[in-house]
Amino acid sequence: MVIVMKPGVGQEAIQALVERLEREYEVTVGVTNGIGCSILGLVGDTAQIDMDKLSMNATVERVMRVQEPYKKANRKFHPEDSVVEVGGVPIGGGYFGVIAGPCSVESEEQIIGVAQGVKAAGASLLRGGAFKPRTSPYAFQGMGVPGLELLGKARRATGLPIVTELMSPKYCELFEREADLVQIGARNMQNFDLLKEVGKMSKPILLKRGLANSYEEWVMSAEYIMASGNEKVILCERGIRTFESYTRNTLDLSAIPAIRKMSHLPIIVDPSHAAGMHWMVEPLAMAAAAVGADGVMVEVHNDPPHAKCDGQQALTPESFQRLMSKLALLVELVGKRLV
Numbered sequence: 001m002v003i004v005m006k007p008g009v010g011q012e013a014i015q016a017l018v019e020r021l022e023r024e025y026e027v028t029v030g031v032t033n034g035i036g037c038s039i040l041g042l043v044g045d046t047a048q049i050d051m052d053k054l055s056m057n058a059t060v061e062r063v064m065r066v067q068e069p070y071k072k073a074n075r076k077f078h079p080e081d082s083v084v085e086v087g088g089v090p091i092g093g094g095y096f097g098v099i100a101g102p103c104s105v106e107s108e109e110q111i112i113g114v115a116q117g118v119k120a121a122g123a124s125l126l127r128g129g130a131f132k133p134r135t136s137p138y139a140f141q142g143m144g145v146p147g148l149e150l151l152g153k154a155r156r157a158t159g160l161p162i163v164t165e166l167m168s169p170k171y172c173e174l175f176e177r178e179a180d181l182v183q184i185g186a187r188n189m190q191n192f193d194l195l196k197e198v199g200k201m202s203k204p205i206l207l208k209r210g211l212a213n214s215y216e217e218w219v220m221s222a223e224y225i226m227a228s229g230n231e232k233v234i235l236c237e238r239g240i241r242t243f244e245s246y247t248r249n250t251l252d253l254s255a256i257p258a259i260r261k262m263s264h265l266p267i268i269v270d271p272s273h274a275a276g277m278h279w280m281v282e283p284l285a286m287a288a289a290a291v292g293a294d295g296v297m298v299e300v301h302n303d304p305p306h307a308k309c310d311g312q313q314a315l316t317p318e319s320f321q322r323l324m325s326k327l328a329l330l331v332e333l334v335g336k337r338l339v
């Protein structure tokens with residue numbers, strides 16, 4: 001961190017600030033005196049320093065970070081790709097995972113039927129929402145706890161680990177028992193209390209990118225989970241809000257190489273919520289694999305026209321099977337292993 005002092009600030013005031021910073025934050029401060037102004041260079045753990053508060057100091061002109069504010073998620077301190085295991089299935093570091101299943105669990109027949117279909121096509125994990133974050137309070141909110149129980153049945157029927165969204169800290173214990181990968185949805189990416197709570201869980205966390213959040217904000221949310229003790233985090237790009245209204249969201253494929261540079265955490269892509277249209281899911285999933293993603297998450301429904309949620313973007317088990325055959329070739333071509 002670099003602090004530029006206001007022109008004309010005397011040595012006594014500079015010394016007082018240096019001593020305060022060294023005392024309060026355990027950093028080492030080097031002073032460079034230029035013509036008319038001085039610059040302080042801070043070395044050490046500056047992540048805890050509040051830049052805005054420091055800028056309010058009457059003697060300070062400007063404060064700049066030279067290091068990222070995230071540590072545990074930072075590739076600089078962990079150069080190797082992290083591999084996160086989900087119910088025995090590795091994701092990241094050369095292992096490409098495919099998560100497939102309906103937007104929401106609707107009935108035993110539906111979830112077991114879809115689970116068997118995606119398993120036969122080669123999916124690695126089963127998704128299905130029991131608690132749904134819906135824009136309208138009048139829309140289907142998910143089956144809740146019984147939905148979670150049905151996911152357990154689908155796991156027992158197929159052996160596929162379960163990915164499902166947690167919206168409230170009050171269900172952490174239940175999800176600790178019932179889920180294999182706990183999803184934090186786009187709308188909760190910056191629900192910091194929830195992030196701290198899932199940080200205490202032992203299950204891996206799938207952290208979706210917020211609808212209008214930067215890469216750094218997203219990685220900082222991963223940092224919240226990791227700082228609370230859970231380092232098993234997988235990031236998921238699911239499209240962001242832009243001026244384009246043709247698609248539901250705009251898939252930001254730049255996120256994959258960017259996050260790869262910033263962080264060692266695995267990153268997957270959800271082309272279904274990005275596109276919002278079933279026919280666009282396959283090309284976007286292929287693009288995700290080509291640009292280096294560690295996996296994809298796609299919505300699959302046995303009867304899309306009658307789905308209770310997101311039917312327009314769901315693949316049928318047959319179209320999912322076609323996607324899997326193409327993905328398998330591409331994943332091999334980019335030197336990864338489909339798990």
Ligand code: PEP
Pocket residue numbers: 103129133184185186187208238273
């Ligand atoms: C979902 O995966 O079902 C979902 C609601 O996604 P998002 O949080 O990305 O909108």
Ligand code: MN
Pocket residue numbers: 103104273299309310
């Ligand atoms: Mn959905």
